[in-house]
Amino acid sequence: MLLQLQGIQKRFGGVVALKNGNLSVDSGEVHLLMGENGAGKSTLMKIVAGMLTPDGGDVLWRGQRVSFRNPAEAQAHGIAMVHQECLLAQHLTVAENIFLGRQPSGPLGFINRRSMEQQAARLIEEHRFPLQAGWIVSKLSPAQKQLVEICRAIQGGSSLLIFDEPTSSLSESETKEVFRIVRQLRERGTGVIYITHRLDELRSVGDRVTIFRDGEWVHTCPLSELSTEELIHHMVGRAVTSIYEREPVTPGPELLRVERLSRKGVLHDISFSLRAGEIVGLGGLVGAGRTELCRALFGIDPVDTGNIVIQGKPVTLHNPGEAVRAGMALIPEDRGRDGLARQLPISYNVTAASLGRLSSWGFLNLKSEAAVTSEYCGKLRIKCSGGAQLAGRLSGGNQQKVVIAKWLAQGAKIFLFDEPTRGIDVGAKVEVFEVMDSLARAGAAILMVSSETPELVQVPDRILVMRQGRMAGELPRGSSQEEIMRLAALQESAA
């Protein structure tokens, strides 16, 4: 065996990312690593590539126990990784990036530019990539950048290559090219680990498949022995611990209607509607365009074509200010970055969107501000020492509630929740669902983006599923996780 992983564990703070990571890869094998978002695939591979150190378990490389302290050590052993997110030096050329950290140099330590560029050109030529050695990386398309990453990984002549969802940003012909490279590597005897959660693209490349779920190894077998149905079953066979039961509400009038919304390269022909009292789930894989849809609806990104109709009135939103005035609220995915001012007091955060109401002639009414703050801290049961406490000192769940409180105080009617339960514990999750439920009962319309399929089948009244920037379909309440996964991941959907 080239690589063996046994019982790998990893936790980040209080969050367990990997409980039991097992995997074995042979030379000349293409091993697919599959699982839902957050199953622990990328964490496991970052451990193999030396980017993270495990908290427990064994990594065996050619039968020897190893522990890599950094990526350079892993590379020295012949392990290279093609990353999902772009890790390139934007202002350097293609050739410089391919050879970054291992530039051919002369006796005095000067880089031998010509030799470097020739080698890069040969590599590009060999694989017929649409690249030139002298191009500056920042001017390349995402797909071209991905190809530079691939060149970089295969250049060293590694014996194990890890591809972390390399095709999520590539076109069909570029994807085929990646598959061709993977086959070529296999023929040369290189071991390949290929992370994916798109079911449609893998049949043609893989030898064996390993499935992870909730940070744990679930199943390994030859790909030919596993039907797509079984695969989906293993991936989502996550116990639906019924953490939350929601009584359905009879929906009221339509609050938001989206008609054929498109943004070039990101959103294609999106149509749906939200009614008062409804919680509508929005599922899909990472990169399906769900966050982008929220951003477009909230006036952050412009749209090319299509209409947004709020409470019967067509609107054009140029900035979040207009969206807020139209009654919309966004609880963003990355609340630390986009939703919360961490160094400021809770009260400043809670009232940030409603100071117009809490001031006259520009002067704040600090008494009403304090009243509003304590009202919503009480309503949402935010655990804090008072409105003056800094928001950054709260737990993740309570921070999320502060962001929600901001919009409650403002009086929004249409709520876009982007991954509202990411990074918060189960108890706080239930509380967030309760808040959403009481919002809906009070007549709000809620769009709930979630990558957690167990949540999607439990909380929303109906579920929309996006795939590659398009609306892939809609499922009623009570649909199974498998049905969601099939819509999200399969090109030729059953629908």
Next chain:
Amino acid sequence: MIQRLLPFVTLTVLFVGLAIASPHFLTATNLSSVVRQTAVINIMALGMTLIIISGGIDLSVGAILAMGGLLGCMAMEKGHPILLGVFVGVLTGAFWGLVNGFLTTRLRINPFIVTLGTLGIVRGLTLIISNGLPVHQIPREFSFLGEGTVLGVPFVLWILLACAVLVHMLLEHTKLGRYAFAIGSNPDAAFYAGIPVAFHTTAVYGIGGMLTGLAGMIEASRLMTGQPTAGQGYELQAIAAVVIGGGSLRGGEGSVVGTLVGAFIMGLLSNGSDLLGISPYLQQAIIGAVIILAVSFDELRKRKVVS
């Protein structure tokens, strides 16, 4: 908490230490001279506090101070009343502040670059307007602004106190102040909350400019000339006062009281060095070291709070 109080403690220790070390320190003449010397930087630093809290920076204040003082004096030279002259100076400052705000928000250029540019432009224009020569023909009574006393206290101290109270009110009791904190703390979150970020950022630079214009008139009154070369390097002193007082160049943090303390720490350091006969060359080095020390302590404190 102890570390948050560090600037106050430093100021007190410095004050007591100097009172013991030098018999000339605790005299009315010396103390009022400290107040007069630091008032100009102090008033500029109040504006800088607003700007830094909103996540910005203004390197052009020294140049704006000179142009404000010059134009104000030129108005008086032409025979206009003193009040109008002061008004001209303040207005000049406000104008350039708004220009800075407009360029950073509309053209989305980094404020460091914008104000580095306007620093050159404003200084250059001031020299062109004045032909490089100071303006002397100003009414004698104008000296009251910088050198006069009211109720036994330097007039500039009253002005400083009034400005401090106003800026404090602005920061803690108005929408503008609240938005300045929000924008400086997390500009994306502020934008997503529907706050008109560009408008309020521009307003903050405008107010900063106004205070700088006023400081320019006080400087002119103390020198009794409109000097086109006045205020060189003042921007760094103003920034240092804010930072010593707990302001963060990453935005979202700072206070009026902190800035006042910061400015007085620097004022006392330089006055104390004079009294104790420490070379002015060494003074600069001491103040530089104090800036680094103050910010290091502050960083240590913050790392504990938000991480």
